[in-house]
Amino acid sequence: MSALEIHEVRKDFGNERVLKDVSLAIESGEFLILVGPSGCGKSTLMNAIAGLEPVTDGRIHIADRDVTWLTPAERDIAMVFQSYALYPSMTVRQNISFGLEMRKVPREEREAAVERVADLLQITALLDRKPSQLSGGQRQRVAMGRALAREPAVYLFDEPLSNLDAKLRVDMRTEIKKLHQRLGTTIVYVTHDQIEAMTLADRIAVMRDGHILQLGTPDEVYNDPVDIFVAGFMGSPS
Ligand code: ADP
Ligand code: MG
Secondary structure (H helix, E strand, O other): OEEEEEEEEEEEEOOEEEEEEEEEEEEOOOEEEEEOOOOOOHHHHHHHHHOOOOOOEEEEEEOOEEOOOOOHHHOOEEEEOOOOOOOOOOOHHHHHHHHHHHOOOOHHHHHHHHHHHHHHHOOHHHOOOOHHHOOHHHHHHHHHHHHHOOOOOEEEEEOOOOOOOHHHHHHHHHHHHHHHHHHOOOEEEEOOOHHHHHHHOOEEEEEEOOEEEEEEOHHHHHHOOOOHHHHHHHOOOO
8 A cells, every 4th residue: 555645746836847747656664765956846845745835736645545635734644844843832742742632642642652752762851841942953853753753654754864963863863764664654754865865765766856867776776877867866886
């Protein structure tokens, strides 16, 4: 079963066509990495999947449901986007449990979920702080925790580790990999870090200029790039 299907999605901003009939099917449990140069449309595609921006044309299905015209809250997703900030007036604990509260998850289950992700992300000591009392890296972990507290059909991550220092980035990458293996979650993950792409992905989609140029396993994309652009981008041997 496909967890996520994108059918000929087009997105125009004024006269600029940023997504040019993108189609993509992601299997349940798959870790799909989206890479491509800055400005090629990765975040626009993620925003379209999340429902943060309406598409100009095309359809989006999540868990076999047409969600094209549903709000983000109505789609079965959780996201970590740079633009999607924490609630400043809420504590870390409230930030993590808010999405569950909205979905009428009972208090005991919410508390258990907060404990679980806080332990996983090593933010237990931060639970009663406000976002303004956290470093950039800590905020990003809380944003990750907020997403992981839920069990949606699809997780959407848009460069979730880009504000972290190198050491924490490697630790978090390992954590995310373990999580995926343990829970069998479906993940769409944008990065411009080739190592992140090669180590995390079941499949990699390489985007350029509003198109998906190549979709394949890390091995296929790295060793059998469709063109010189993909080869250069992935750092393939020549
Ligand atoms: P990426 O995430 O791959 O770096 P984006 O999806 O953010 O690229 O942007 C793709 C293109 O769409 C860029 O040319 C960008 O300027 C344009 N764009 C993105 N969001 C908007 C917007 N809200 N209004 C107008 N143009 C936008
Ligand atoms: Mg982006």
